[in-house]
Amino acid sequence: MFKSGYVALIGKPNVGKSTFLNLMLGEKLSIVTSKPQTTRTPIKGILTGDNYQIIFIDTPGIHESLKKLNQIMLSSIKSTIEDADVCLIIADSPNNNYIKNYEDSLLKKNTILLINTADKLTKEQIDAIKAEFLIIDPKKTIVTSLTIDNPKEETLNAILDELKEGPKYYVEDEISTHSVRFIASELIRETLIENLAEELPYYVAVVIDEFKERSENLTYIKAIIYTEKDSQKAIVIGQNGAMLKKIGSIARKKIEDLLGTKVYLELWVKVKKGWTKNEKLIKELLNS
Numbered sequence: 527m528f529k530s531g532y533v534a535l536i537g538k539p540n541v542g543k544s545t546f547l548n549l550m551l552g553e554k555l556s557i558v559t560s561k562p563q564t565t566r567t568p569i570k571g572i573l574t575g576d577n578y579q580i581i582f583i584d585t586p587g588i589h590e591s592l593k594k595l596n597q598i599m600l601s602s603i604k605s606t607i608e609d610a611d612v613c614l615i616i617a618d619s620p621n622n623n624y625i626k627n628y629e630d631s632l633l634k635k636n637t638i639l640l641i642n643t644a645d646k647l648t649k650e651q652i653d654a655i656k657a658e659f660l661i662i663d664p665k666k667t668i669v670t671s672l673t674i675d676n677p678k679e680e681t682l683n684a685i686l687d688e689l690k691e692g693p694k695y696y697v698e699d700e701i702s703t704h705s706v707r708f709i710a711s712e713l714i715r716e717t718l719i720e721n722l723a724e725e726l727p728y729y730v731a732v733v734i735d736e737f738k739e740r741s742e743n744l745t746y747i748k749a750i751i752y753t754e755k756d757s758q759k760a761i762v763i764g765q766n767g768a769m770l771k772k773i774g775s776i777a778r779k780k781i782e783d784l785l786g787t788k789v790y791l792e793l794w795v796k797v798k799k800g801w802t803k804n805e806k807l808i809k810e811l812l813n814s
């Protein structure tokens with residue numbers, strides 16, 4: 527029997543959802559940083575085996591902010607849960623009150639609870655997390671540490687137990703529906719998050735303006751980094767352009783690994799006044 531289905535990855539910011547996706551796919555598809563709220567748009571990753579196909583949807587972390595950008599990021603999560611066949615919830619600490627807001631949708635689904643960073647948790651904390659999720663009645667609970675234990679087989683089997691017979695939606699070698707262009711813009715954003723202090727990463731967006739294969743071994747990419755204010759633009763550029771140069775050189779190497787060619791990366795910084803507060807601009811910058 528061939529099994530297939532959609533698996534939504536749900537959890538608070540920074541619990542390891544994107545780390546999990548990359549582990550399952552064996553590829554870096556979703557960006558990962560040590561800071562919360564890294565993932566902004568749902569990222570689809572496809573894992574195909576001899577008798578199964580799983581489509582993972584990596585979502586932005588659930589949190590309780592009222593800011594416009596955050597609300598737009600969250601609005602997609604409920605529908606992702608509703609469209610999924612299985613929900614895999616990742617938690618790395620107690621206090622998962624958000625779950626109450628999704629209880630009705632989650633109770634209709636088969637759910638798996640993955641307790642991550644077990645290396646850092648006490649037995650009491652693990653028991654507290656398990657108790658919090660009793661209300662959604664998980665089919666299975668896995669206690670692990672994604673970066674240490676490599677729980678790929680165990681989670682894969684748990685997911686396959688919950689999936690039903692279904693079609694092969696995508697061809698075998700397709701691991702994502704996202705373009706390399708989009709993934710390249712995410713790698714630039716990941717580099718910005720890693721190198722900019724404090725809150726600033728939340729006010730930047732990256733849009734690829736040109737993406738051209740100049741030859742078999744050289745790709746030319748022009749990307750625009752948008753900030754909300756002139757003062758933020760100045761920080762991204764840095765003194766004598768030092769910060770932008772550093773971002774460019776780190777991001778270029780990541781994109782070269784992705785594409786397998788040399789990359790000529792040109793970065794521009796522009797101001798789009800108040801973009802994180804304007805629904806139309808948010809949609810434009812997040813989806814281009």
Ligand SMILES: Nc1nc2c(ncn2[C@@H]2O[C@H](COP(=O)(O)OP(=O)(O)OP(=O)(O)O)[C@@H](O)[C@H]2O)c(=O)[nH]1
Binds near residue numbers: 539545558562565588
């Ligand atoms: N110590 C430890 N760190 C981990 C583990 N799993 C993930 N991390 C780290 O936790 C951080 C967050 O991981 P992400 O995968 O970006 O988390 P996320 O849930 O996708 O976060 P958002 O996209 O912001 O919602 C990264 O620095 C990971 O390397 C683990 O098992 N142990």
Ligand SMILES: [Mg+2]
Binds near residue numbers: 565
């Ligand atoms: Mg993420």
